[in-house]
Amino acid sequence: MQNKLVLTEVFTNALPVLEVLEQAGFEAYFVGGSVRDAMLGKDVNDVDIATSAFPNEIQDLFKKTIDVGIEHGTVMVLWEKETYEITTFRTESTYQDFRRPDSVTFVRSLAEDLKRRDFTINALAMDKDGYITDLFDGMDDLNQQVIRAVGIPDERFGEDALRMMRATRFSAQLGFDIEEETVLALKKNTALLEHIAIERIQVEFIKMCLGQFKQKGLAYFIESNLYEFCPGLKKEALRKFSAILPSLDNERQVWTSYLLLDEYDTNRLNAFMKSWKLSNKLIQQVMSLFRSVKFRMESSADVLYIYHLGKELALETENILSYLQYPADSEAVLSIYESLPIYSKQDLAVKGKDLLELTSAKAGKWLGDALNHIEEAVVLGKLNNSKQEIITWAKQHTLIPETDKH
Ligand code: ATP
Numbered sequence: 409m410q411n412k413l414v415l416t417e418v419f420t421n422a423l424p425v426l427e428v429l430e431q432a433g434f435e436a437y438f439v440g441g442s443v444r445d446a447m448l449g450k451d452v453n454d455v456d457i458a459t460s461a462f463p464n465e466i467q468d469l470f471k472k473t474i475d476v477g478i479e480h481g482t483v484m485v486l487w488e489k490e491t492y493e494i495t496t497f498r499t500e501s502t503y504q505d506f507r508r509p510d511s512v513t514f515v516r517s518l519a520e521d522l523k524r525r526d527f528t529i530n531a532l533a534m535d536k537d538g539y540i541t542d543l544f545d546g547m548d549d550l551n552q553q554v555i556r557a558v559g560i561p562d563e564r565f566g567e568d569a570l571r572m573m574r575a576t577r578f579s580a581q582l583g584f585d586i587e588e589e590t591v592l593a594l595k596k597n598t599a600l601l602e603h604i605a606i607e608r609i610q611v612e613f614i615k616m617c618l619g620q621f622k623q624k625g626l627a628y629f630i631e632s633n634l635y636e637f638c639p640g641l642k643k644e645a646l647r648k649f650s651a652i653l654p655s656l657d658n659e660r661q662v663w664t665s666y667l668l669l670d671e672y673d674t675n676r677l678n679a680f681m682k683s684w685k686l687s688n689k690l691i692q693q694v695m696s697l698f699r700s701v702k703f704r705m706e707s708s709a710d711v712l713y714i715y716h717l718g719k720e721l722a723l724e725t726e727n728i729l730s731y732l733q734y735p736a737d738s739e740a741v742l743s744i745y746e747s748l749p750i751y752s753k754q755d756l757a758v759k760g761k762d763l764l765e766l767t768s769a770k771a772g773k774w775l776g777d778a779l780n781h782i783e784e785a786v787v788l789g790k791l792n793n794s795k796q797e798i799i800t801w802a803k804q805h806t807l808i809p810e811t812d813k814h
């Protein structure tokens with residue numbers, strides 16, 4: 409692999425930022441994932457910049473900055489409608505409790521900064537001309553497709569246990585092997601994961617499960633016993649999960665499939681998801697998907713079911729059913745969906761206010777009930793979605809309180 413790269417557009421767009429820093433007498437480089445991915449010929453969406461300038465010096469140099477974590481040395485700079493995270497070279501001096509250090513020490517040396525990075529492939533720096541600084545043979549490891557800790561793996565995982573999750577996630581994203589010593593250190597230090605906030609573990613876990621080489625990363629995750637220090641995961645279920653993993657392509661499918669394979673019942677779902685601190689929105693989605701798969705294991709897909717679930721979840725349900733080797737029928741679901749007369753209450757030809765006009769009664773529970781009945785009748789094709797027909801039908805079914813108004 410060459411030690412010079414032709415800069416692509418994302419990098420050239422950011423060059424003026426590097427130049428501002430350099431003209432003020434500081435060093436500045438592209439670093440981290442963007443350099444790694446560019447070397448691998450992958451698409452790079454955003455670039456990270458590291459510099460010898462201290463945060464207050466960065467703020468002085470640029471007109472528009474956002475303080476995103478000054479105490480960790482990161483300043484966000486707005487430049488030509490793009491935002492760039494600029495991080496001061498730093499060492500991580502005090503590690504307490506095997507997690508991110510409480511304090512960081514800013515330094516002026518690139519070498520010091522690269523030394524504190526997790527893996528050799530993530531410890532490359534690239535200057536404005538595309539020349540690579542590679543102090544830990546990261547280019548060789550990229551060539552050989554290896555994830556290797558910078559320095560002594562055992563020490564590095566002891567400093568920050570999240571790095572173990574990151575090793576498996578990079579393996580899952582890149583399809584690389586984890587180097588032998590690094591694997592040994594991983595196996596030895598798994599218990600340290602207990603010190604890491606679950607939110608941070610979750611991010612890496614999901615990236616692993618959605619990586620292009622997910623089964624590879626997951627194999628390390630299982631073999632090293634890292635899973636034992638993640639809430640509620642079991643080896644047997646993970647093995648089965650691994651077999652269907654390639655078919656899953658979003659977070660809610662990942663969680664739903666795992667929970668189904670681990671034979672969770674609906675009552676315990678919530679506790680599991682809370683222990684992973686999933687967002688409420690995601691919890692709701694997983695609940696729906698889990699319930700719909702359970703429902704479909706025993707019943708066929710009917711019109712009301714598809715209407716309430718919506719197209720996306722209904723199709724995801726069919727997919728999960730088929731991975732779990734239950735009979736599924738995406739085509740039937742799609743054709744039912746496409747022939748639905750309405751897709752939500754908003755599509756009804758009658759609104760609450762139209763019903764209120766027919767009576768002197770005040771809005772109340774009756775109104776919601778009436779709209780629900782109308783909605784169901786329309787969805788089931790028992791009633792046409794026309795204002796006049798709905799009103800006649802509602803009167804016939806005494807859904808509107810009798811008054812002397814008409
Ligand atoms: P991604 O493509 O997922 O963003 P990335 O390599 O850029 O991958 P980030 O989490 O964005 O990963 O981190 C940026 C860089 O910061 C890494 O490449 C690595 O050099 C360094 N880094 C991040 N987290 C750690 C850590 N826990 N320990 C040491 N270095 C880290």
Ligand code: MG
Binds near residue numbers: 440441442456
């Ligand atoms: Mg990144």
